[in-house]
Amino acid sequence: MTMTDQTVRAWNILGEDLAPSQAAPAPDQRWDFDGGFALVYLANSRFGLAKPVIFADGFNSGPSNPDAMWEHLERREYAMATALRERGSDLIMLGYTERSAAIQDNANVAIACISRAIADRRGNEPLVAGGFSMGGLVTRYALxxxxxxxxxxxxxxxxxWDSPHRGAWIPISLQAMAHYLKDQDGVTEMSDYINSPAARELLRWHIDTVTADTDPDPLRAVFLEELERYGSWPQRPLKLGLANGSGQGNGLQINAGAEMLKATGLLHPYRTTTLYAQARGDDKLVAHLKRQRITNPPPAVERHTSGLPEADAAPGGTLRSFGIARDNLAALGAVECPHEWVSFVPTVSAVAIRDxxxxxxxxxxxxxxxxxxxDLDEFKCxxxxxxxxxxxxELADWLLARLPK
Structure with missing residues (x-):
């Protein structure tokens, strides 16, 4: 294979769905809505739906994956589904036909789910509703x-649960690389993912092309304006927030301006491409992008930013974004990646404090x-x-202690 015919395959910048160790158990009920579905796991099938707790899915591409949703809730560090049902609560897993659709569209699915839970519930126990990541914004908007x-x-x-109330962060360097791969090799999936309606609403800083300004996307402004018209937050429920980031102000061990990823392989089609940790100040280099070709090689593109904080290393819930990029680019040659994990939802965003x-x-x-x-009544970092x-x-026990008995 020559340098000219090596191509990069698309990958999900935020990571694939969890690989389930086994399929989710069959639900007691399945509700289908326009734009989504809900899987109902009753605490006691003889009593029917009595104490509904709705967990809304988060952001990704494509439809919600029930097996991955169950894996997330039940089979990692804490068996949350089991804990809920043992305390007499009925688990409702809410998913969407398209996770990257506008938050407002998936909020309509949440409204349908809440309405169905009220209609089917036996007795008058109040509902609990929320979600992971974007799911917390979907249910916030819906309520x-x-x-x-x-x-x-x-x-x-x-x-x-680790929802970006003040916005989420995908490094501008990775956004720029996604768009650059589209421009150079027609790898459209990653660029389309960054430019999906939900991503444009969630990201505090977004670029839709390699050279675009790092302003919030207009769709984010529309979403926030609509949310403000609805009062910004639901007023009646107790509002709880959980953050997977440190509440002590401790960031990740990443120096501003450090190399995060670099293609070094002699025959790598993107040799010398280098992504850097976000630094404060003006005209800061975050990406050197270069497509190597034997004939008519394009000039390198350098992406700079101005006025951004050191968001890669911020205290917060993290994603292995650069590590995933390294794994995929390494299929074409050597790639260095000193720092695989970066912040995705800063702690202050998850607990809706400051900015x-x-x-x-x-x-x-x-x-x-x-x-x-x-803006929350209580939160836990x-x-x-x-x-x-x-x-x-640590987080699950805190939440369970605050749910209706």
Whole structure:
């Protein structure tokens, strides 16, 4: 194979769905909606639906995967599905036909699910509704919209698990590389993923081409304006937030401007391409992008940023974004990757406190701040920075203790 005919295969920048060790158990009920579905696992089939707890799926591409959703909840560090049912709660896993659709569209699925739970519930126990990552924003929007429209959602507790209330972070270097691969080799999937409606709404800084400005996407502005019209937050439920990031202001061990990924293989089609950790200040180099060709090689493209904080290393729920890129690019030659994991949902974003635009806020020691600075009623941060939306005993026990008895 020559340098000219090597091609890069697309990969998911945020990672693939969890590989299930086995399929999810058959639900007691399945509800199908326009744009999504819900799988219902009853605490006691003789009593029917009595104490509904809705867990909404998060962001990715394609339809929600029930097996991966169950794996996430039940088969990693904490058996959350079992714990819920042992305490008498009925688990409802809410999924979408397209996870990358606009948050507003999937919020309509959540509204349908909440309405169905109310209609099917025996007795008058209040609902609990929330979700992982984007699922926390989907249910936040849904409950706020129902209140604004005077629809009784009968929900006592709303929760979000590592949800980006102040915005999420995908390194501009990785966004630029996704668009560059599309331009040079027609690898469209990653660029399309970054430019999906949900990604454009979730990301605090977004670029739709290699050279675009790093402003929030207009779709994000529309989403936030709509949310504000609905009161920004549901007012009736107790609002709980969980963060997989440290609440002590401890960031990741990544130096600003450090090399994060570099293609070094002699025959690698992207040899010398280098991605750097985000640095503060103006005109900071974050990506050197180069497609090697024997004839008519294109000039290198360098991507710079201005006015951004050191978001790669921020305290928060993390993703193995650069490690995934390394694994895929290494199929074509040697690739160095000193830092595989970066922040995805900063802690302050997950607990809705301050903002993520300024370095001092992004790295704030949340534990020392007045709790009433948060938009949430209560929140819990992890002891240290963990994988985004990971279900741990520390966080799960805290949430379970606050659900209706």
């Amino acid at each position: 706020a919209k129902m209140e604004q429209r005077r629809q009784d959602h009968q929900t006592a507790v709303y929760f979000s 993520i635009d300024q370095q001092q806020d992004l790295y704030a020691n949340v534990a020392t701040l007045p709790p009433d600075e948060s 992890a002891s240290d920075n963990q994988e985004h939306s990971l279900v741990t005993p």
